[in-house]
Amino acid sequence: MRRIDDAGELADLHGCVLVPTMGALHQGHASLVRRAAVGDRPVVVTIFVNPTQFGPREDFSKYPRTLEADLRIAEAAGAAAVFVPPSDAIYPRGLDAARTEAAAWPLPPVATEPRLEDAARPGHFGGVCQVVARLFDLCRPCRACFGEKDFQQLRVIEQMVQHGGDRWGDLRIERCPTVRERDGLAMSSRNRYLTEDRRDTALGVYRALQMAMSAQRPSTAETLMRETLQDHGFEVDYAVVRDAASLRPVTGLEAPCRALIAARLPEVRLIDNMAMPIWR
Numbered sequence: 001m002r003r004i005d006d007a008g009e010l011a012d013l014h015g016c017v018l019v020p021t022m023g024a025l026h027q028g029h030a031s032l033v034r035r036a037a038v039g040d041r042p043v044v045v046t047i048f049v050n051p052t053q054f055g056p057r058e059d060f061s062k063y064p065r066t067l068e069a070d071l072r073i074a075e076a077a078g079a080a081a082v083f084v085p086p087s088d089a090i091y092p093r094g095l096d097a098a099r100t101e102a103a104a105w106p107l108p109p110v111a112t113e114p115r116l117e118d119a120a121r122p123g124h125f126g127g128v129c130q131v132v133a134r135l136f137d138l139c140r141p142c143r144a145c146f147g148e149k150d151f152q153q154l155r156v157i158e159q160m161v162q163h164g165g166d167r168w169g170d171l172r173i174e175r176c177p178t179v180r181e182r183d184g185l186a187m188s189s190r191n192r193y194l195t196e197d198r199r200d201t202a203l204g205v206y207r208a209l210q211m212a213m214s215a216q217r218p219s220t221a222e223t224l225m226r227e228t229l230q231d232h233g234f235e236v237d238y239a240v241v242r243d244a245a246s247l248r249p250v251t252g253l254e255a256p257c258r259a260l261i262a263a264r265l266p267e268v269r270l271i272d273n274m275a276m277p278i279w280r
């Protein structure tokens, strides 16, 4: 497996399958790489902790950086190359200019209308779109794999590519299912912030989603999720059932919907989601 630090070395990998990450890789990322490796195209994993998608009071400086272990995981999962760009390869005009550009990024509706991550983390999706667009420009993938765990992010990137016209050719975004621990906790780089005794508390998010699955109506699902999260000691940012495409409130019971949660413990904010059964 090649390690690439210089964007100039990416030319022979154009047409690759891209797996963008911020590092701190776990088995969820490994499953993205394995999925990307299906077919005959080389898989390129990118590792870049993108400052423009973090708010001023968020965890950019303490975000786990585990490059040596990441390289081993990426290689074992089948990556042909790992691109670890220095900041100036992504933001050649410097970070201040990048932050200004991110704040003005023309966002697709699913990044502004749902009032989910967009409301809880203002500015976040500007930074995500900016860095993902830059990685697509540099790597020119034919496919890119993203996990369903960050479901609104996945929808934002799908819409960005849809609205991008020819910019990235026939680029296809592939949805990859959330990978869970045996007890149901969704794998996340931020799970490293959980202390041993908080580990069981964190399961409240999965339990809340299971409660939602057993409900007969979206409104009941939302009540059950909120109660379960509060019983586990979470501060709830949102616990909602939404249309799975627009992520706006559900209007009828015909379209596929998704339960989505963001909830906070003192040391970590967890997000998770699940496809809901069709209610009739």
Ligand code: PAF
Pocket: 020, 021, 022, 048, 050, 053, 128, 131, 132, 150, 153
């Ligand atoms: O999901 C992530 O790890 C990041 O938001 C992404 C897509 C790599 C952009 O920095």
